[in-house]
Amino acid sequence: MSTTITTTPSSRAFISDNMAGASPQIAKAVAEAATGQVLPYGNDPFTADARRRLGEIFERDVDVFIVSTGSAANGLSLAALTPPWGSVLSHPDSHINHDECGAPEFFTGGAKLVSVPGDDGKIDPDAVPAAAGRRAGDVHSVQPSAVSISQATESGSVYTLEEIRRLSAIAKDAGLRVHMDGARFANALDHLGATPAEMTWKAGIDVLSFGATKNGAMTADAIVSFDPALAAELAFRAKRAGQLASKMRFHAAQIDAYLTDDLWLRNARQANAMATRLGDGLKAIPGTGLLAVPQANILFCRLPQQVTEGREADELGGEGGEDAGVVGLSGKEQVREDERRGRPVEKEVVPLDSGAHRAGDDGSVAVAARGSRLSGARTHGESLVFGGRAELIGGRLPRECSQVRDMSSN
Numbered sequence: 001m002s003t004t005i006t007t008t009p010s011s012r013a014f015i016s017d018n019m020a021g022a023s024p025q026i027a028k029a030v031a032e033a034a035t036g037q038v039l040p041y042g043n044d045p046f047t048a049d050a051r052r053r054l055g056e057i058f059e060r061d062v063d064v065f066i067v068s069t070g071s072a073a074n075g076l077s078l079a080a081l082t083p084p085w086g087s088v089l090s091h092p093d094s095h096i097n098h099d100e101c102g103a104p105e106f107f108t109g110g111a112k113l114v115s116v117p118g119d120d121g122k123i124d125p126d127a128v129p130a131a132a133g134r135r136a137g138d139v140h141s142v143q144p145s146a147v148s149i150s151q152a153t154e155s156g157s158v159y160t161l162e163e164i165r166r167l168s169a170i171a172k173d174a175g176l177r178v179h180m181d182g183a184r185f186a187n188a189l190d191h192l193g194a195t196p197a198e199m200t201w202k203a204g205i206d207v208l209s210f211g212a213t214k215n216g217a218m219t220a221d222a223i224v225s226f227d228p229a230l231a232a233e234l235a236f237r238a239k240r241a242g243q244l245a246s247k248m249r250f251h252a253a254q255i256d257a258y259l260t261d262d263l264w265l266r267n268a269r270q271a272n273a274m275a276t277r278l279g280d281g282l283k284a285i286p287g288t289g290l291l292a293v294p295q296a297n298i299l300f301c302r303l304p305q306q307v308t309e310g311r312e313a314d315e316l317g318g319e320g321g322e323d324a325g326v327v328g329l330s331g332k333e334q335v336r337e338d339e340r341r342g343r344p345v346e347k348e349v350v351p352l353d354s355g356a357h358r359a360g361d362d363g364s365v366a367v368a369a370r371g372s373r374l375s376g377a378r379t380h381g382e383s384l385v386f387g388g389r390a391e392l393i394g395g396r397l398p399r400e401c402s403q404v405r406d407m408s409s410n
């Protein structure tokens with residue numbers, strides 16, 4: 001069942017950073033790209049500019065393939081690194097493993113994803129050698145071919161540079177290539193204070209899915225390859241996958257604007273700061289505990305018991321379906337919305353009254369449950385993910401993370 005979530009200026013959606021619109025600079029760049037005639041299929045000046053900028057930020061020649069989704073970037077990248085009889089090692093909670101509907105298997109022509117667990121959504125490097133060596137050379141088994149890490153991870157953690165280097169070195173020793181799912185690359189970069197080069201090719205990354213959509217773009221991510229030998233294959237694969245846009249200029253204009261004047265870094269900095277602020281506010285709510293200190297724009301927290309009870313009550317008495325048990329953080333605006341829809345707010349569980357909790361434009365926040373079907377924060381078990389844009393966000397757990405981003409100040 002689909003859910004329609006509307007937000008008002010004083011409310012913020014909780015599901016995902018995909019709830020946010022786009023940076024005005026990017027919208028403007030797309031509008032400007034709509035005038036005039038340029039060559040199609042990426043042979044245009046916008047694509048040339050985007051490629052040049054990516055080369056600059058990575059401090060070297062790179063091969064760039066602009067695509068329309070992060071899943072396409074991941075699937076195509078992995079296909080270039082893995083034969084159909086290969087396997088890709090990734091964390092069990094990774095987006096490629098959990099949320100891409102088998103796209104990596106599809107794009108690779110049948111390669112297998114093999115889970116390598118670890119704390120905080122990160123692969124345990126010490127578990128890699130055994131996984132990488134598993135039945136190597138045995139024609140009856142898939143052959144470990146690549147490792148894929150998410151930076152930032154789906155849990156909101158960030159691999160340190162040393163962790164990436166170590167993991168890459170172990171993978172390389174075992175003959176595996178290394179892919180980075182950088183759907184939230186800029187957020188991770190901001191957290192580490194590292195350079196793009198340090199976090200990728202200098203640390204052993206072969207191919208990067210460079211995310212932009214979740215951090216201010218509309219519909220554009222890019223594959224950035226640090227291995228020139230993969231360029232031709234990636235070009236053919238992208239075309240074959242329907243990812244060579246005829247009017248590539250519109251995707252490219254987004255990437256170009258995203259990288260202009262550090263917009264991408266400013267957006268990420270703001271998003272990360274808002275996640276930290278949200279976490280600080282949540283920590284102060286009695287009975288609420290963060291599962292981890294947010295390192296990027298994703299955070300998980302445990303709800304107060306009363307909220308959980310409210311959720312359970314909702315599940316018993318609610319409408320059922322996907323919406324059952326929806327709880328959320330809301331500003332007054334959303335409570336009014338709820339009343340407008342004829343649903344009395346039966347329980348306001350934890351009123352927040354200190355400045356530390358303030359988030360909405362009206363300056364007030366409340367955790368509400370039961371009957372107050374707010375902007376879409378969902379619970380799973382006792383946990384709730386908060387994400388989205390600006391100060392207030394939320395989302396689903398444990399598989400779908402939510403993020404914090406506010407583009408309004410950029």
Ligand SMILES: Cc1ncc(COP(=O)(O)O)c(C=O)c1O
Nearest residue numbers: 069070071072095150154181183
């Ligand atoms: C870590 C991660 N990787 C990849 C993706 C895929 O992006 P898209 O939804 O554009 O396919 C997402 C989307 O949420 C994600 O969170």
